[in-house]
Amino acid sequence: MPVASTSTKKIPLFKPSPIKHSTPKRKPIPNWVDVSDGEDHIGKRKRLNSHVNVSNGAFKHHPQAHSTPPRKKPRVSGPAEEPLEPIQEHRRQLPIARGKDALVQEIIANEVTVLLGETGSGKTTQVPQYLLDAGFAEQGIIGITQPRKVAAISLARRVSVEQGQPLGTRVGYSVRFDERASAETKIKYMTDGMLTRELLGDSLLSKYSVIVIDEAHERTLRTDLLLANLKRILRLRNKGEDGKGKGKARNPLKVVIMSATLDAEKFSQFFHSAKIIYVKGRQHPVKIYHSAQGQQDYVDAALRTFFQIHIDQPPGDVLIFLPGQEDIESLEKSIELFANQLPQGHPEVMVVPMFAALQASQMPRVFAVPQNNARKCILATNIAETSITIPGVRYVIDTGKGKEKRYLAGNTGGGLDTLMTRDITQSSAMQRAGRAGREGPGFCYRLYTEEAFAAMLPAAEPEIMRCSLAQAMLQLLCLGQDLQELDLMDMPDHDAISSALRTLFLLGALDSHRELTPLGRAMASFPLEPTHARAVIASKELGSTAEVLDVISVLASSSKLFVDATDKRAEIAEARRALIHPAGDHLTLLNTVRAYRAAGVNGEDDDGEAERRKEAKGKGKVGRDARKEWARAHFISERTLREAAAIREQLCVSCERAGIDWRVSCGEREEPVLLSLAHGLAQNAALIAPDGTYKQIMGQTVVKIHPGSSMADKKVPAIIYDELVYTNQIYARGVSSISKSFFATLGAFNRREA
DNA sequence: TGGGGATTT
Structure with missing residues (x-):
């Protein structure tokens, strides 16, 4: 074995294991309907538990598992027929097409339908079109929700093509x-x-006649809030003229809950035992291997497994799931090292890292076709689980680990995010395996035992149990709803609720009777976290709105502004030196946004005013190119800056509605900016202790300034910070120095505003 | 000395 000679370690041995027990035992539920077999079964409801596997969308495990699934011929055929358009033929061949009539019948007959559709069933593109055909759009819109923007856009694009109508x-x-x-x-x-x-x-x-909640199993915070509200809306809209459910409702609503796997029964129970309809998927079979023994070092195990595949197995790209950037970079180096020592005759290896913080310029490599028949090896975080699909993958190596952010509510100084490497869930494991079967039969090597798989949680805890509730509570209060009284699928912990209430009170959004204040209502009108909204509102009196919007729009962006590459640390520090502000990260952000804007004018520094005038006339290509080049030279994510610019524009509209003049600037004075931010970050503040550590003002937690902060290793009397993240230690991220005297008056300030 | 991934009239 050539690799064994370059490594003293043994290659792990895998035993094929067809996941015999991955279908959880379930009690017979009378509501199950299987429409996979098509219209033969209309009216003849089959009990699911007697004959269909449902829990395992990613791969098959019945006897015919490893053969390519049969492709059904179109039902409409014969010499007399017009040939079908390729698009329509494709639609008819989707697994869900055979169940169309039965599915529509069920949706007509029931208020809520739970549709359990495996990957590749076509449910997301077809069900809305079936509902359209069935006349559901005559009284209103058919709305389909997605957790991700790109999915919503590409699905709409696809379905508009199928409908033959412009998007x-x-x-x-x-x-x-x-x-x-x-x-x-x-x-x-x-x-x-x-x-x-x-x-x-x-x-x-009221403008929707049907609402389809897709990917409901992901249980995002917003999905959970929607589900609770849909239950309420159904009660109000679907009762008859007499108000007691008799007679015909004027504007009835249908709800369809779509879930890929698992948890279907929980949705059914939530909606008063709603019918569950099951549709098979059409995924290529993926053969699963578990390691015979548990692997202590998953990076090393992944390395050995990769070369085992590379040397012994036919061509096909390899996707390795790892928890984070650190492991990815370490494995990247190891694979390249060993790949260079391979004997002649072996294909080369093209290693491609993939994680969200990657520079945009690196992204195309993931989709590139490797040269010289090289085998592509993608090292990815769970970004490759749902967000990005990579073509050509035939082998998946699953370490069974992933990072998960979890919010721990604090009873004093705000909360704390933990970011820890944990075992993934069974649902994630199946999703990861499924990534090998998108184009043909595939293989998944799990670096954990079958027993370890069985011990994993079936699905991740809903997001509502893992995040700060302040923003959700504030929004609900504006709807006249109370999160504690809402009929949620899962109720968050009491600690999380009281922590959010406390935050809202300290920000002045609630009064001491827990009533929403005018300030709270104003805060809720911004598409921002309450802390950020508070800072924007505070900027009005302090005359620093233009600057605060520059800072907050970056903080509210989904990705990082400063992109770091481990191997260019010195170069990056040098490039950014001029942007760093002595008062800390917030003003450094402000400098960066200003410099970027100025770079679009003449490549020279500018007060930004000329650029704003130019922007109003229309964006010039020259300006765009100059900005792009500037961002590249300073190792700054232009994607983030563009997103921030879009957010800023939206915030300006919100400001106008709230009576805040977004043009007001404090010029070069920095204090009004920091003071505005501090009104929002009042809970996120710490004072230096005699021993040189920082201690929270509210609460006694000792916090360390994150090494990536411009304030790292600096000793100042008081700091504010954007968030606390617990990894190995409790780190404050997004840190600025602030005058100590500010805090004496802060509490009074917020309450006076309230 | 360290950064899973989404999202908002």
């Missing part, structure tokens, strides 16, 4: 910063956050 007419989408929909739109794909927002304006969602 934005019959089929449209609506996501933040981007909408393609019109008065004639009947099928609308949208993010769950968008529909949550619509609730604030129309608490009955």
